[in-house]
Amino acid sequence: MQRKRIFLSPPHMGGTELDYVHQAFDDNYIAPIGPQLAEFERRFAELTGFSHAVGLASGTAALHLGLRCFGADEGDVVVASSLTFIGSVTPALFRKAEPVFIDSDAESWNMDPVLLAEALEALNAEGRRVAAVVPTDIYGQSCDLDRILDVCRPYDIPVLCDSAEAVGTRYKGRHAGCGARAATYSFNGNKIITTSGGGMFCTDDEKLAEKVRWLSQQARDPGAHYEHSTYGYNYRLSNVLAGIGIGQLEVLQERVERRRAIFDFYVRELGGLPGVSFMPEAPWNTATRWLSVILFDKASGTDPETVRLALEEHNIESRPVWKPMHMQPLFEGVRMFGGAVSEDLFRRGLCLPSGTAMGDDDLALVAETVRGCMA
Ligand SMILES: *Cc1c(COP(=O)(O)O)cnc(C)c1O
Numbered sequence: 001m002q003r004k005r006i007f008l009s010p011p012h013m014g015g016t017e018l019d020y021v022h023q024a025f026d027d028n029y030i031a032p033i034g035p036q037l038a039e040f041e042r043r044f045a046e047l048t049g050f051s052h053a054v055g056l057a058s059g060t061a062a063l064h065l066g067l068r069c070f071g072a073d074e075g076d077v078v079v080a081s082s083l084t085f086i087g088s089v090t091p092a093l094f095r096k097a098e099p100v101f102i103d104s105d106a107e108s109w110n111m112d113p114v115l116l117a118e119a120l121e122a123l124n125a126e127g128r129r130v131a132a133v134v135p136t137d138i139y140g141q142s143c144d145l146d147r148i149l150d151v152c153r154p155y156d157i158p159v160l161c162d163s164a165e166a167v168g169t170r171y172k173g174r175h176a177g178c179g180a181r182a183a184t185y186s187f188n189g190n191k192i193i194t195t196s197g198g199g200m201f202c203t204d205d206e207k208l209a210e211k212v213r214w215l216s217q218q219a220r221d222p223g224a225h226y227e228h229s230t231y232g233y234n235y236r237l238s239n240v241l242a243g244i245g246i247g248q249l250e251v252l253q254e255r256v257e258r259r260r261a262i263f264d265f266y267v268r269e270l271g272g273l274p275g276v277s278f279m280p281e282a283p284w285n286t287a288t289r290w291l292s293v294i295l296f297d298k299a300s301g302t303d304p305e306t307v308r309l310a311l312e313e314h315n316i317e318s319r320p321v322w323k324p325m326h327m328q329p330l331f332e333g334v335r336m337f338g339g340a341v342s343e344d345l346f347r348r349g350l351c352l353p354s355g356t357a358m359g360d361d362d363l364a365l366v367a368e369t370v371r372g373c374m375a
Contacts, residue, residue, distance in 0.1 A: 006316040006366065009190040009291060012255065012357040017247030024243045033217075034239035040246050041200075047249065048175040048183070050202035052209030055237035055245075056216055059164040059186030059199035063134065064091040065212045065235060066160045066182050066201060072097040072131035077123055081111045081143075081162075082324040083342040084136040087186075088162045089325055097131055101326045103338030108282035109345060110143035111135040115337040117151045130157045137166035138322075139351075140192065140259070140290030141282060142176040149179060160184065164199070167192050168256040170286040182208065187241075192255050192290050192356075193248035195241040256288045258356040262363060263289035266352055269367035273374055275300030279349075291351040293321060294370070302373040304350035310373050311353075316366060321349030 023029075024036050037055050045053040056062045072078055078092035082101035092099045102119055105112035116133065123130055133152050135143040145161060152159050163169070163177035164186035170176070177183025182205070187198035201212045214220075219232025237245075263278070270276050279293040296303055304320055311318045323346050326336040353366055 003315060006314075006353050006358065006362050007355055008317045008319055008351060008353055010355045010357065011189050011194045011196075012355060013244075014247055014251030014254075016250055017244045020243035020246045021240055024240050029239045032236050032238050036246060037237060037239045037242040040237075040242035040249070043246060043249050044185075044200050045202065047252070048185075048202050049178040050183070051204045052202065052206060054201040054209055054213050054216065055242055056199040056201055056212075057235045057237055058087070058197055059162070059184050059188065060087040060091060061216070061233070061235040062184035062186075062199040062201040062212075063088065063160065063162060064094050065215050065233070066184060067091050067095050067097070067132060067134075068215060069208055069211050070132045070158050070160065076129045076131040078132055078134060079116065079119055079123075079130055080134040080325070081136040081138070082326045082336060082339070083109060083138060083322055083345060084162065084325060085164070085322055086325075086328075087164070088134065088136050092134075095131075098334075099325070099331065100335045101324075101331070101337070103336070104138075104341045104345065106341055107280060108141055108143065108285075109138050109279060109341075110141065110282075111148060112338060112341070113144055113147040113151050116148060119337045120151060120155055120157065124155060130155065132158050132160045134160045134162050136162045136164075137169060137176050139279060139293055140166055140169055140288035141279070142166055142169050142171035142285040142287070144282065144284055145171060145177070145179055146284075158182070164188075165191065165290050166288065168252050168288045172284055176285070177202065181205065187245060187248070192259065192288055193245070193252055195237065195245040195248065198237045198241050198245060200237075255356050259289040259292075259354060260287075262354055262356070262358070263292045265363050266292050266294065266367060269364075270294065270370055273300065273371070276374075289354065291354045293349050293351050295345070295348045296350070297348060300374055304348065307350055307370055307373045311366065311369050314365065314369055316353060316369065318353060319351045321345050321351065
């Protein structure tokens, strides 16, 4: 019998999730909204330090609602990280706004604040309205949010931090995303904690949180009948799934520690080899190492695709670094500030299996297989 596949980042239940789901069943709160959702939101707000958290169907939905509330519309610009997952930037397209991309800095792989300043100056000079800046916190590492906020402040541009990959990340002693006008998080199946599918919109602005909640439930105006003065979406997180989320939050810290230990293991086993390096940890944060990313340069004698195929031979899943948005056919011709850093990371980077349920023997097999490519 073949050994079970080692996935890149599969769900890892803690044990109490089903108890909360059972509670929802016992009280017949299978309906979308109920006490599990309220409790999940309360605990998530507590974790992140935001005063309001709204549970949503996905991280993508959370970003969409954020951009809608910030008035992103046709003719406006949304400035985003190029090195990110597509869900970070499709919401700008949903709003018919024009995405403009910013390269990563080498220190954190996140939005480069210097290039952001250049972009905002140029766009301002052209009289363009920037509806929002949406920096990603990549692979569990926080962007330098304070510097990004400083750059945006003179223009009064709201920062909508895409912290989908950074649940559990600490930035300068606070949670990743905290300090932005709003931040969004994802509980998709591959993230550090999961509700099967889900997301969260967080903000300190009560009116904004209320509007997001209202829009996520079809924007129904007060009254017994269904009255609508604008359109909304069906974007609320299910109460049943929120039950999974409560249980997952109880093991988040353990998951962070295990992800970091997995990263440290790879560094120990492979970091000394010629031409091999790993994703840096920027001094301003404690990253979760949601995914462990390894880089190969010429001296390694191999490349990410060769290693990926070798791992696949052993039924082990790995994945290239996100292909930058400015290199995507979908965004051909879109404006880009910089580009060399994210292009290089895409060419040289591979995400290694990072699932917290992996045993040490699995980890050893991954390391051995990678090493075998470099003989
Ligand atoms: C996962 C992810 C999203 C989207 O989250 P979903 O819950 O899958 O919609 C957005 N941005 C980034 C950077 C992500 O990794």
